[in-house]
Amino acid sequence: MKTVHVHYFALLREQRGLSQETLATSAPDAAALYAELRARHGLTLPVERLRAAINGDFAPWPAPLKDNDEIVFIPPVAGG
Amino acid sequence: MKTVHVHYFALLREQRGLSQETLATSAPDAAALYAELRARHGLTLPVERLRAAINGDFAPWPAPLKDNDEIVFIPPVAGG
Amino acid sequence: MSFHLSTQPLDPVALKASLADAHAGACVTFEGWVRDHNEGRPVQSLDYEAYAPLAEKEGARIVAETLARFPVTRVVCVHRTGALRIGDLAVWIGVASAHRAAAFDACRTLIDEIKARVPVWKKEHYADGTTEWINCATRGDHAGP
Amino acid sequence: MSFHLSTQPLDPVALKASLADAHAGACVTFEGWVRDHNEGRPVQSLDYEAYAPLAEKEGARIVAETLARFPVTRVVCVHRTGALRIGDLAVWIGVASAHRAAAFDACRTLIDEIKARVPVWKKEHYADGTTEWINCATRGDHAGP
Numbered sequence: 001m002k003t004v005h006v007h008y009f010a011l012l013r014e015q016r017g018l019s020q021e022t023l024a025t026s027a028p029d030a031a032a033l034y035a036e037l038r039a040r041h042g043l044t045l046p047v048e049r050l051r052a053a054i055n056g057d058f059a060p061w062p063a064p065l066k067d068n069d070e071i072v073f074i075p076p077v078a079g080g
Numbered sequence: 081m082k083t084v085h086v087h088y089f090a091l092l093r094e095q096r097g098l099s100q101e102t103l104a105t106s107a108p109d110a111a112a113l114y115a116e117l118r119a120r121h122g123l124t125l126p127v128e129r130l131r132a133a134i135n136g137d138f139a140p141w142p143a144p145l146k147d148n149d150e151i152v153f154i155p156p157v158a159g160g
Numbered sequence: 161m162s163f164h165l166s167t168q169p170l171d172p173v174a175l176k177a178s179l180a181d182a183h184a185g186a187c188v189t190f191e192g193w194v195r196d197h198n199e200g201r202p203v204q205s206l207d208y209e210a211y212a213p214l215a216e217k218e219g220a221r222i223v224a225e226t227l228a229r230f231p232v233t234r235v236v237c238v239h240r241t242g243a244l245r246i247g248d249l250a251v252w253i254g255v256a257s258a259h260r261a262a263a264f265d266a267c268r269t270l271i272d273e274i275k276a277r278v279p280v281w282k283k284e285h286y287a288d289g290t291t292e293w294i295n296c297a298t299r300g301d302h303a304g305p
Numbered sequence: 306m307s308f309h310l311s312t313q314p315l316d317p318v319a320l321k322a323s324l325a326d327a328h329a330g331a332c333v334t335f336e337g338w339v340r341d342h343n344e345g346r347p348v349q350s351l352d353y354e355a356y357a358p359l360a361e362k363e364g365a366r367i368v369a370e371t372l373a374r375f376p377v378t379r380v381v382c383v384h385r386t387g388a389l390r391i392g393d394l395a396v397w398i399g400v401a402s403a404h405r406a407a408a409f410d411a412c413r414t415l416i417d418e419i420k421a422r423v424p425v426w427k428k429e430h431y432a433d434g435t436t437e438w439i440n441c442a443t444r445g446d447h448a449g450p
Contacts, residue, residue, distance in 0.1 A: 010209050010281035011293040044298045053214055053279075072211055072279075076295035079208070079215075079239055079280030080192050080251050080271055080405075090354050090426035091438040124443045133359055133424075152356055152424075156440035159353070159360075159384055159425030160260075160337050160396050160416055173318060182391050185340035188333065188412075195330035195403065246327050258340065260416060267333075268409050 001026055002067040004033065010075050015043050030054065030063035030071050049076055081106055082147040084113065090155050095123050110134065110143035110151050129156055161227065163219025163237040163274075165210050170238050170249045179234045179256040186260035188267040192251035194244045198294075202287040208241045208250065211279040215239070222273045230266040232257040237270055239280055306372065308364025308382040308419075310355050315383050315394045324379045324401040331405035333412040337396035339389045343439075347432040353386045353395065356424040360384070367418045375411040377402040382415055384425055 001024045008016045016037075027033035030052040037043060052063040053072040065071070081104045088096045096117075107113035110132040117123060131154040132143040138154075145151070172191065179187055196203055223235050234256040244250060253270050257263040282294045317336065324332055341348055368380050379401040389395060398415050402408040427439045 007211070009211050009279070010283070011296040013209075014293075045296060046298070049296075049298075053211070056213055057217065058214070072214070074211065074279050075281060075293065077275070077277065077279055078282040078294035078296075079210075079278050080275035087356070089356050089424070090428070091441040093354075094438075125441060126443070129441075129443075133356070136358055137362065138359070152359070154356065154424050155426060155438065157420070157422065157424055158427040158439035158441075159355075159423050160420035172321070176317070180392065182341040185338055187336040187338060189336075190405065190409075191332040191334075192405075193330055193332060193401075196327040247325065256338075260335065260337075260413075264335075264409065264413050268405075271405060 002065060002069075004065055004068070005070045006033075006037070007070065007072045009072070011045065012043060012073055012075055016041050025065075027065060028062075029065055030059065030073070031061050033065065033071065034073055045075055050074055082145060082149075084145055084148070085150045086113075086117070087150065087152045089152070091125065092123060092153055092155055096121050105145075107145060108142075109145055110139065110153070111141050113145065113151065114153055125155055130154055161223060161235055163216060163223050164239075165212055165215055165241055166238050167240075167242050170240060170252050172249065172252055175236055175238060175252050176254055178236055179254050181233045181256050183258060184233045184256035185258050186263040187254065187256045188260070188263040189255075190251070190253040190267050190271050191249055192271070194246050194248045194250055196246045198284060201284075203246070203284050204287055205243060205245050205285045207243050207283045207285075208239070209281045209283070210239070210241050212241075215278050215280055218278050219274065222270060222277065225273070226266050226270055229269070230257070230262045231259075232262050232266045235266065235270070237274065239274070239278070241280070306368060306380055308361060308368050309384075310357055310360055310386055311383050312385075312387050315385060315397050317394065317397055320381055320383060320397050321399055323381055324399050326378045326401050328403060329378045329401035330403050331408040332399065332401045333405070333408040334400075335396070335398040335412050335416050336394055337416070339391050339393045339395055341391045343429060346429075348391070348429050349432055350388065350390050350430045352388050352428045352430075353384070354426045354428070355384070355386045357386075360423050360425055363423050364419065367415060367422065370418070371411050371415055374414070375402070375407045376404075377407050377411045380411065380415070382419065384419070384423070386425070
Protein backbone atom coordinates (compact mmCIF):
# COMPACT_ATOMS: atom_id res chain seq x y z
CA MET A 1 0.00 0.00 0.00
CA LYS A 2 1.08 3.54 -0.72
CA THR A 3 -0.32 6.93 0.20
CA VAL A 4 -1.24 9.28 -2.66
CA HIS A 5 -2.77 12.74 -2.95
CA VAL A 6 -5.45 13.14 -5.61
CA HIS A 7 -6.67 16.52 -6.91
CA TYR A 8 -9.91 16.88 -8.84
CA PHE A 9 -10.92 19.62 -11.27
CA ALA A 10 -14.01 20.58 -13.24
CA LEU A 11 -16.44 17.71 -13.90
CA LEU A 12 -14.37 15.26 -11.83
CA ARG A 13 -14.36 17.67 -8.87
CA GLU A 14 -18.12 18.01 -9.04
CA GLN A 15 -18.75 14.28 -9.41
CA ARG A 16 -16.34 13.41 -6.61
CA GLY A 17 -17.72 16.20 -4.43
CA LEU A 18 -14.33 17.46 -3.31
CA SER A 19 -11.15 19.05 -4.66
CA GLN A 20 -8.51 16.95 -2.99
CA GLU A 21 -8.15 13.78 -0.97
CA THR A 22 -5.32 11.70 0.43
CA LEU A 23 -5.84 7.97 0.27
CA ALA A 24 -4.12 4.60 0.54
CA THR A 25 -4.07 2.44 -2.57
CA SER A 26 -2.48 -0.71 -3.91
CA ALA A 27 -2.85 0.53 -7.50
CA PRO A 28 0.51 0.35 -9.29
CA ASP A 29 -0.23 3.27 -11.54
CA ALA A 30 -2.60 6.19 -12.10
CA ALA A 31 -4.67 4.29 -14.65
CA ALA A 32 -5.47 1.55 -12.14
CA LEU A 33 -6.14 4.15 -9.44
CA TYR A 34 -8.60 5.95 -11.71
CA ALA A 35 -10.40 2.68 -12.40
CA GLU A 36 -10.81 2.20 -8.63
CA LEU A 37 -12.04 5.77 -8.10
CA ARG A 38 -14.34 5.66 -11.10
CA ALA A 39 -16.07 2.52 -9.81
CA ARG A 40 -16.28 3.84 -6.24
CA HIS A 41 -17.63 7.32 -7.06
CA GLY A 42 -19.50 6.86 -10.33
CA LEU A 43 -17.23 9.14 -12.34
CA THR A 44 -18.53 9.27 -15.91
CA LEU A 45 -15.39 10.06 -17.91
CA PRO A 46 -13.60 6.98 -19.27
CA VAL A 47 -9.87 6.89 -18.68
CA GLU A 48 -9.25 7.18 -22.44
CA ARG A 49 -10.54 10.76 -22.34
CA LEU A 50 -8.26 11.84 -19.49
CA ARG A 51 -4.62 12.74 -19.17
CA ALA A 52 -2.67 12.22 -15.96
CA ALA A 53 -0.30 14.59 -14.20
CA ILE A 54 2.00 13.41 -11.44
CA ASN A 55 3.86 15.80 -9.16
CA GLY A 56 3.06 18.81 -11.32
CA ASP A 57 3.66 17.60 -14.84
CA PHE A 58 2.02 15.42 -17.45
CA ALA A 59 2.79 11.70 -17.13
CA PRO A 60 2.03 9.24 -19.94
CA TRP A 61 -0.40 6.44 -19.14
CA PRO A 62 -0.28 4.14 -17.23
CA ALA A 63 1.69 6.64 -15.09
CA PRO A 64 3.38 4.52 -12.39
CA LEU A 65 2.82 5.69 -8.80
CA LYS A 66 5.20 6.06 -5.87
CA ASP A 67 4.42 6.64 -2.24
CA ASN A 68 3.36 10.27 -1.58
CA ASP A 69 2.79 11.15 -5.23
CA GLU A 70 0.38 13.94 -6.12
CA ILE A 71 -1.95 12.88 -8.93
CA VAL A 72 -4.25 14.99 -11.09
CA PHE A 73 -6.68 13.44 -13.57
CA ILE A 74 -7.13 15.96 -16.35
CA PRO A 75 -10.52 16.03 -18.12
CA PRO A 76 -10.68 17.17 -21.75
CA VAL A 77 -9.52 20.78 -21.69
CA ALA A 78 -11.63 23.68 -22.96
CA GLY A 79 -9.72 26.91 -22.63
CA GLY A 80 -9.85 29.86 -25.01
CA MET B 81 -7.67 68.01 -79.18
CA LYS B 82 -9.36 67.43 -75.85
CA THR B 83 -8.98 68.99 -72.43
CA VAL B 84 -8.10 66.65 -69.53
CA HIS B 85 -7.36 67.07 -65.84
CA VAL B 86 -4.38 65.11 -64.52
CA HIS B 87 -3.71 64.47 -60.82
CA TYR B 88 -0.31 63.38 -59.55
CA PHE B 89 0.50 61.51 -56.32
CA ALA B 90 3.62 60.39 -54.48
CA LEU B 91 6.72 60.00 -56.69
CA LEU B 92 4.90 61.29 -59.78
CA ARG B 93 3.75 64.42 -57.89
CA GLU B 94 7.32 65.14 -56.79
CA GLN B 95 8.81 64.52 -60.24
CA ARG B 96 6.15 66.63 -61.97
CA GLY B 97 6.43 69.33 -59.30
CA LEU B 98 2.68 69.79 -58.95
CA SER B 99 -0.43 67.92 -57.81
CA GLN B 100 -2.81 68.73 -60.62
CA GLU B 101 -2.85 70.27 -64.06
CA THR B 102 -5.33 70.81 -66.85
CA LEU B 103 -3.97 70.40 -70.35
CA ALA B 104 -4.88 69.95 -73.99
CA THR B 105 -3.83 66.70 -75.63
CA SER B 106 -4.37 64.72 -78.79
CA ALA B 107 -3.61 61.43 -76.96
CA PRO B 108 -6.43 58.94 -77.58
CA ASP B 109 -5.95 57.21 -74.24
CA ALA B 110 -4.25 57.50 -70.85
CA ALA B 111 -1.34 55.28 -71.90
CA ALA B 112 -0.46 57.60 -74.77
CA LEU B 113 -0.93 60.64 -72.54
CA TYR B 114 1.46 59.17 -69.96
CA ALA B 115 4.06 58.58 -72.68
CA GLU B 116 3.80 62.28 -73.62
CA LEU B 117 4.07 63.43 -70.01
CA ARG B 118 6.90 61.04 -69.20
CA ALA B 119 9.00 62.34 -72.09
CA ARG B 120 8.18 65.98 -71.32
CA HIS B 121 8.86 65.84 -67.55
CA GLY B 122 11.41 63.04 -67.11
CA LEU B 123 9.09 60.83 -65.07
CA THR B 124 11.00 57.67 -64.15
CA LEU B 125 8.22 55.11 -63.72
CA PRO B 126 7.47 53.09 -66.86
CA VAL B 127 3.81 52.80 -67.77
CA GLU B 128 3.92 49.06 -67.06
CA ARG B 129 4.30 49.81 -63.35
CA LEU B 130 1.31 52.16 -63.18
CA ARG B 131 -2.42 51.75 -63.07
CA ALA B 132 -4.79 54.38 -64.43
CA ALA B 133 -7.94 55.79 -62.88
CA ILE B 134 -10.40 57.85 -64.88
CA ASN B 135 -13.16 59.88 -63.27
CA GLY B 136 -12.65 58.28 -59.87
CA ASP B 137 -12.28 54.59 -60.64
CA PHE B 138 -9.69 52.21 -62.06
CA ALA B 139 -9.66 51.99 -65.86
CA PRO B 140 -7.83 49.18 -67.67
CA TRP B 141 -5.05 50.21 -70.03
CA PRO B 142 -5.00 51.81 -72.54
CA ALA B 143 -7.86 53.70 -70.83
CA PRO B 144 -9.50 55.74 -73.64
CA LEU B 145 -9.95 59.45 -72.92
CA LYS B 146 -12.87 61.79 -73.50
CA ASP B 147 -12.96 65.54 -73.29
CA ASN B 148 -12.90 66.81 -69.67
CA ASP B 149 -11.86 63.46 -68.14
CA GLU B 150 -10.01 63.43 -64.83
CA ILE B 151 -7.00 61.11 -65.00
CA VAL B 152 -4.86 59.75 -62.18
CA PHE B 153 -1.71 57.74 -62.83
CA ILE B 154 -1.29 55.38 -59.88
CA PRO B 155 2.27 54.44 -58.87
CA PRO B 156 2.88 51.06 -57.18
CA VAL B 157 0.93 51.21 -53.92
CA ALA B 158 2.55 50.75 -50.50
CA GLY B 159 -0.08 50.97 -47.78
CA GLY B 160 -0.10 48.99 -44.55
CA MET C 161 7.30 36.43 -23.53
CA SER C 162 4.82 34.98 -21.12
CA PHE C 163 1.70 32.99 -20.42
CA HIS C 164 -0.30 33.78 -17.31
CA LEU C 165 -3.63 33.09 -15.68
CA SER C 166 -5.61 35.93 -14.17
CA THR C 167 -8.47 35.87 -11.69
CA GLN C 168 -9.08 39.56 -12.49
CA PRO C 169 -10.49 41.19 -15.65
CA LEU C 170 -7.88 41.49 -18.39
CA ASP C 171 -6.66 44.93 -19.50
CA PRO C 172 -6.01 44.78 -23.25
CA VAL C 173 -4.61 48.32 -23.38
CA ALA C 174 -1.87 47.56 -20.85
CA LEU C 175 -1.23 44.15 -22.42
CA LYS C 176 -0.80 45.61 -25.89
CA ALA C 177 1.47 48.36 -24.56
CA SER C 178 3.78 45.61 -23.27
CA LEU C 179 4.36 44.51 -26.89
CA ALA C 180 5.70 47.90 -28.05
CA ASP C 181 9.01 47.61 -29.83
CA ALA C 182 10.60 49.96 -32.37
CA HIS C 183 11.75 46.94 -34.41
CA ALA C 184 8.21 45.61 -34.84
CA GLY C 185 6.11 46.53 -37.86
CA ALA C 186 3.17 44.21 -37.21
CA CYS C 187 1.04 43.35 -34.21
CA VAL C 188 -1.66 40.69 -34.28
CA THR C 189 -3.96 40.12 -31.33
CA PHE C 190 -6.53 37.44 -30.62
CA GLU C 191 -9.27 37.98 -28.06
CA GLY C 192 -11.64 35.24 -26.94
CA TRP C 193 -14.95 36.77 -25.92
CA VAL C 194 -17.75 35.04 -24.00
CA ARG C 195 -20.48 34.72 -26.59
CA ASP C 196 -24.18 34.32 -26.05
CA HIS C 197 -24.55 30.94 -27.71
CA ASN C 198 -22.73 27.66 -28.20
CA GLU C 199 -23.80 24.93 -30.58
CA GLY C 200 -27.25 26.46 -30.82
CA ARG C 201 -27.87 26.85 -27.06
CA PRO C 202 -28.26 30.29 -25.43
CA VAL C 203 -25.45 30.84 -22.92
CA GLN C 204 -25.90 33.18 -19.92
CA SER C 205 -22.50 32.99 -18.23
CA LEU C 206 -19.57 30.67 -17.72
CA ASP C 207 -16.90 29.60 -15.30
CA TYR C 208 -13.29 28.92 -16.16
CA GLU C 209 -11.31 26.67 -13.83
CA ALA C 210 -7.60 25.86 -14.18
CA TYR C 211 -5.03 23.52 -12.74
CA ALA C 212 -2.94 26.63 -12.29
CA PRO C 213 0.66 25.42 -11.83
CA LEU C 214 0.52 23.04 -14.78
CA ALA C 215 -1.49 25.50 -16.91
CA GLU C 216 1.24 28.13 -16.48
CA LYS C 217 3.99 25.57 -17.09
CA GLU C 218 2.36 24.22 -20.26
CA GLY C 219 1.52 27.75 -21.42
CA ALA C 220 5.18 28.77 -21.01
CA ARG C 221 6.22 25.73 -23.09
CA ILE C 222 3.80 26.75 -25.85
CA VAL C 223 5.22 30.30 -25.84
CA ALA C 224 8.79 28.96 -26.01
CA GLU C 225 7.92 26.62 -28.90
CA THR C 226 6.28 29.53 -30.76
CA LEU C 227 9.33 31.77 -30.29
CA ALA C 228 11.57 28.99 -31.63
CA ARG C 229 9.36 28.44 -34.65
CA PHE C 230 8.42 31.96 -35.82
CA PRO C 231 10.50 35.16 -36.14
CA VAL C 232 8.53 37.30 -33.69
CA THR C 233 9.75 39.97 -31.29
CA ARG C 234 7.22 39.77 -28.41
CA VAL C 235 4.50 37.36 -27.23
CA VAL C 236 2.05 37.80 -24.37
CA CYS C 237 -0.82 35.43 -23.46
CA VAL C 238 -3.26 35.77 -20.56
CA HIS C 239 -6.20 33.51 -19.73
CA ARG C 240 -8.99 34.44 -17.29
CA THR C 241 -10.30 32.11 -14.62
CA GLY C 242 -13.45 32.49 -12.52
CA ALA C 243 -16.99 33.59 -13.37
CA LEU C 244 -17.43 35.46 -16.66
CA ARG C 245 -20.42 37.07 -18.35
CA ILE C 246 -21.39 37.60 -21.99
CA GLY C 247 -18.92 39.93 -23.69
CA ASP C 248 -16.18 39.41 -21.09
CA LEU C 249 -12.66 38.81 -22.28
CA ALA C 250 -11.63 35.17 -21.60
CA VAL C 251 -8.24 35.10 -23.30
CA TRP C 252 -5.90 37.71 -24.78
CA ILE C 253 -2.95 36.85 -27.03
CA GLY C 254 -0.70 39.45 -28.61
CA VAL C 255 2.26 38.98 -30.95
CA ALA C 256 4.58 41.61 -32.42
CA SER C 257 7.00 40.96 -35.27
CA ALA C 258 8.95 42.75 -37.99
CA HIS C 259 6.70 41.30 -40.73
CA ARG C 260 3.05 40.39 -40.55
CA ALA C 261 3.10 36.77 -41.72
CA ALA C 262 5.00 35.62 -38.62
CA ALA C 263 2.66 37.54 -36.30
CA PHE C 264 -0.45 35.96 -37.85
CA ASP C 265 1.05 32.46 -37.87
CA ALA C 266 2.36 32.70 -34.31
CA CYS C 267 -0.87 34.14 -32.89
CA ARG C 268 -2.97 31.42 -34.51
CA THR C 269 -0.60 28.68 -33.37
CA LEU C 270 -0.69 30.03 -29.81
CA ILE C 271 -4.46 29.95 -29.48
CA ASP C 272 -4.70 26.55 -31.20
CA GLU C 273 -2.10 25.02 -28.85
CA ILE C 274 -3.49 26.72 -25.75
CA LYS C 275 -6.95 25.36 -26.49
CA ALA C 276 -5.58 21.87 -27.13
CA ARG C 277 -3.09 21.53 -24.28
CA VAL C 278 -3.48 23.91 -21.35
CA PRO C 279 -5.48 22.46 -18.42
CA VAL C 280 -8.29 25.00 -18.30
CA TRP C 281 -11.95 23.97 -18.23
CA LYS C 282 -15.12 25.81 -19.15
CA LYS C 283 -18.55 25.33 -17.63
CA GLU C 284 -21.42 26.92 -19.50
CA HIS C 285 -24.62 28.10 -17.80
CA TYR C 286 -27.60 28.03 -20.14
CA ALA C 287 -30.76 30.11 -20.23
CA ASP C 288 -32.82 27.06 -19.18
CA GLY C 289 -30.85 26.70 -15.91
CA THR C 290 -28.79 23.70 -16.98
CA THR C 291 -24.99 23.65 -17.11
CA GLU C 292 -22.34 21.73 -18.99
CA TRP C 293 -18.59 21.19 -18.75
CA ILE C 294 -17.52 21.67 -22.36
CA ASN C 295 -15.90 18.66 -24.04
CA CYS C 296 -16.80 16.42 -21.07
CA ALA C 297 -20.04 14.92 -22.35
CA THR C 298 -19.88 11.12 -22.27
CA ARG C 299 -22.95 10.28 -24.33
CA GLY C 300 -23.01 10.42 -28.12
CA ASP C 301 -19.25 10.40 -27.97
CA HIS C 302 -17.10 7.81 -29.68
CA ALA C 303 -14.77 7.54 -26.71
CA GLY C 304 -17.62 6.94 -24.26
CA PRO C 305 -18.73 3.61 -22.86
CA MET D 306 -18.26 47.28 -41.85
CA SER D 307 -16.05 50.01 -43.11
CA PHE D 308 -12.76 51.20 -44.52
CA HIS D 309 -11.64 54.73 -43.82
CA LEU D 310 -8.64 56.98 -44.08
CA SER D 311 -7.68 59.19 -41.17
CA THR D 312 -5.44 62.23 -41.03
CA GLN D 313 -5.53 61.98 -37.21
CA PRO D 314 -3.91 59.39 -34.88
CA LEU D 315 -5.94 56.18 -34.69
CA ASP D 316 -7.67 55.20 -31.43
CA PRO D 317 -7.50 51.39 -31.16
CA VAL D 318 -9.61 51.32 -27.97
CA ALA D 319 -12.55 53.07 -29.64
CA LEU D 320 -12.08 51.06 -32.83
CA LYS D 321 -12.15 47.75 -30.98
CA ALA D 322 -15.19 48.83 -28.96
CA SER D 323 -17.02 49.27 -32.26
CA LEU D 324 -16.62 45.51 -32.92
CA ALA D 325 -18.42 44.45 -29.70
CA ASP D 326 -21.17 41.92 -30.38
CA ALA D 327 -22.72 39.36 -28.04
CA HIS D 328 -22.74 36.81 -30.88
CA ALA D 329 -18.97 37.06 -31.40
CA GLY D 330 -16.58 34.70 -29.64
CA ALA D 331 -13.39 35.74 -31.41
CA CYS D 332 -11.75 39.04 -32.27
CA VAL D 333 -8.57 39.30 -34.31
CA THR D 334 -6.84 42.63 -34.85
CA PHE D 335 -3.92 43.63 -37.04
CA GLU D 336 -1.92 46.76 -36.36
CA GLY D 337 0.73 48.09 -38.73
CA TRP D 338 3.36 49.98 -36.74
CA VAL D 339 6.03 52.29 -38.15
CA ARG D 340 9.21 50.36 -37.52
CA ASP D 341 12.74 51.70 -37.24
CA HIS D 342 14.20 49.81 -40.20
CA ASN D 343 13.28 48.58 -43.67
CA GLU D 344 15.40 46.23 -45.74
CA GLY D 345 18.39 46.96 -43.55
CA ARG D 346 18.14 50.76 -43.63
CA PRO D 347 17.42 52.79 -40.44
CA VAL D 348 14.12 54.64 -40.85
CA GLN D 349 13.42 57.89 -38.95
CA SER D 350 9.89 58.73 -40.05
CA LEU D 351 7.54 58.34 -42.96
CA ASP D 352 4.74 59.98 -44.88
CA TYR D 353 1.62 58.27 -46.13
CA GLU D 354 -0.22 59.83 -49.05
CA ALA D 355 -3.50 58.59 -50.52
CA TYR D 356 -5.72 59.17 -53.51
CA ALA D 357 -8.51 59.46 -50.97
CA PRO D 358 -11.75 58.98 -52.92
CA LEU D 359 -10.51 55.89 -54.76
CA ALA D 360 -8.74 54.53 -51.65
CA GLU D 361 -12.02 54.61 -49.72
CA LYS D 362 -13.93 53.13 -52.67
CA GLU D 363 -11.46 50.28 -53.16
CA GLY D 364 -11.23 49.71 -49.39
CA ALA D 365 -15.02 49.39 -49.21
CA ARG D 366 -14.93 46.84 -52.04
CA ILE D 367 -12.31 44.81 -50.16
CA VAL D 368 -14.45 44.87 -47.00
CA ALA D 369 -17.53 43.77 -48.99
CA GLU D 370 -15.60 40.91 -50.64
CA THR D 371 -14.33 39.78 -47.23
CA LEU D 372 -17.82 39.78 -45.73
CA ALA D 373 -19.08 37.70 -48.66
CA ARG D 374 -16.25 35.19 -48.31
CA PHE D 375 -15.91 34.64 -44.52
CA PRO D 376 -18.57 34.21 -41.79
CA VAL D 377 -17.64 37.24 -39.70
CA THR D 378 -19.88 39.58 -37.73
CA ARG D 379 -17.98 42.91 -37.84
CA VAL D 380 -15.09 44.40 -39.82
CA VAL D 381 -13.40 47.78 -39.33
CA CYS D 382 -10.30 49.06 -41.20
CA VAL D 383 -8.64 52.46 -40.83
CA HIS D 384 -5.48 53.71 -42.56
CA ARG D 385 -3.51 56.77 -41.48
CA THR D 386 -2.26 59.43 -43.87
CA GLY D 387 0.23 62.20 -43.18
CA ALA D 388 3.53 62.30 -41.28
CA LEU D 389 4.20 59.37 -38.90
CA ARG D 390 7.03 58.59 -36.50
CA ILE D 391 8.54 55.34 -35.24
CA GLY D 392 5.98 53.37 -33.23
CA ASP D 393 2.97 55.21 -34.67
CA LEU D 394 -0.02 53.21 -35.77
CA ALA D 395 -0.30 53.25 -39.59
CA VAL D 396 -3.19 50.85 -40.08
CA TRP D 397 -5.73 49.15 -37.79
CA ILE D 398 -7.90 46.23 -38.86
CA GLY D 399 -10.32 44.44 -36.55
CA VAL D 400 -12.57 41.47 -37.25
CA ALA D 401 -15.10 39.80 -34.92
CA SER D 402 -16.70 36.42 -35.61
CA ALA D 403 -18.41 33.54 -33.85
CA HIS D 404 -15.40 31.25 -34.39
CA ARG D 405 -11.75 32.15 -34.57
CA ALA D 406 -10.75 30.63 -37.93
CA ALA D 407 -12.92 33.08 -39.88
CA ALA D 408 -11.58 36.05 -37.91
CA PHE D 409 -7.96 35.09 -38.60
CA ASP D 410 -8.59 34.37 -42.28
CA ALA D 411 -10.60 37.53 -42.83
CA CYS D 412 -8.11 39.79 -41.02
CA ARG D 413 -5.20 38.43 -42.99
CA THR D 414 -7.05 38.71 -46.28
CA LEU D 415 -7.99 42.32 -45.50
CA ILE D 416 -4.43 43.49 -44.88
CA ASP D 417 -3.09 41.53 -47.87
CA GLU D 418 -5.70 43.05 -50.21
CA ILE D 419 -5.37 46.55 -48.76
CA LYS D 420 -1.60 46.47 -49.28
CA ALA D 421 -2.00 45.19 -52.83
CA ARG D 422 -4.87 47.33 -54.08
CA VAL D 423 -5.59 50.52 -52.14
CA PRO D 424 -3.94 53.66 -53.61
CA VAL D 425 -1.85 54.65 -50.60
CA TRP D 426 1.86 55.45 -50.89
CA LYS D 427 4.64 55.46 -48.34
CA LYS D 428 7.74 57.66 -48.35
CA GLU D 429 10.48 56.64 -45.95
CA HIS D 430 12.93 59.12 -44.45
CA TYR D 431 16.26 57.51 -43.56
CA ALA D 432 18.82 58.34 -40.92
CA ASP D 433 21.28 59.53 -43.62
CA GLY D 434 18.83 62.21 -44.84
CA THR D 435 17.74 60.41 -48.00
CA THR D 436 14.15 59.42 -48.78
CA GLU D 437 12.43 56.81 -50.89
CA TRP D 438 8.94 56.15 -52.20
CA ILE D 439 8.52 52.46 -51.40
CA ASN D 440 7.95 50.15 -54.40
CA CYS D 441 8.74 52.99 -56.80
CA ALA D 442 12.42 52.33 -57.45
CA THR D 443 13.12 51.94 -61.16
CA ARG D 444 16.63 50.49 -61.08
CA GLY D 445 17.36 46.85 -60.35
CA ASP D 446 13.76 46.19 -61.18
CA HIS D 447 12.62 43.82 -63.93
CA ALA D 448 9.92 46.19 -65.11
CA GLY D 449 12.31 49.14 -65.36
CA PRO D 450 14.00 50.44 -68.50
